[in-house]
Amino acid sequence: MNLxxxxxxTRNPGPRFKNQSPSNNxxxxxxxxxxxxxxxxxxxxxxxxxCIFDGCSGAGVSFLEESFGGLIRAGVAYNDxxxxxxxxxxxxxxxxxxxxxxxxxxxxxxxxxxNEKEGNV
Numbered sequence: 001m002n003l004x005x006x007x008x009x010t011r012n013p014g015p016r017f018k019n020q021s022p023s024n025n026x027x028x029x030x031x032x033x034x035x036x037x038x039x040x041x042x043x044x045x046x047x048x049x050x051c052i053f054d055g056c057s058g059a060g061v062s063f064l065e066e067s068f069g070g071l072i073r074a075g076v077a078y079n080d081x082x083x084x085x086x087x088x089x090x091x092x093x094x095x096x097x098x099x100x101x102x103x104x105x106x107x108x109x110x111x112x113x114x115n116e117k118e119g120n121v
C-alpha cells in the first residue's frame with residue numbers, strides 16, 4: 001500500500017502537535033489520521049506500507065519525530081514497524097535516515113523505561 005504524503009496529507013508538513021497547527025498539517029495529525037490506521041491495516045493484512053514523501057517541500061525534525069517515533073508511543077510493536085513500513089523520500093534521503101532514527105530512539109527509550117519500572121536499571 002502506498003501513502004503519498006504530498007497528495008493525501010500535505011505538501012508542507014508542519015509542526016509536531018495539532019494545537020500548533022491551524023493548517024492541520026502536524027506530525028500528530030498525520031500519524032493519527034493517516035499513518036497509524038494505514039500501518040495497522042498493513043500489519044493485519046501482512047502487507048507493506050510505503051510512506052512516500054516525494055513532492056513535499058520538506059519536513060521538520062519535530063514533524064518526523066512525532067509521526068514516526070510516535071508510532072512506538074502509540075503502542076505499535078517495533079518489529080511490526082520494521083516489517084511493514086518503508087519510508088521513501090528519493091529527493092531527501094537524509095530525512096528517511098532521520099525518520100528511521102526516531103523510531104529506533106523511541107523504541108530504546110521505551111525499553112529503558114520498561115526496565116526502569118521493573119527495577120532492571
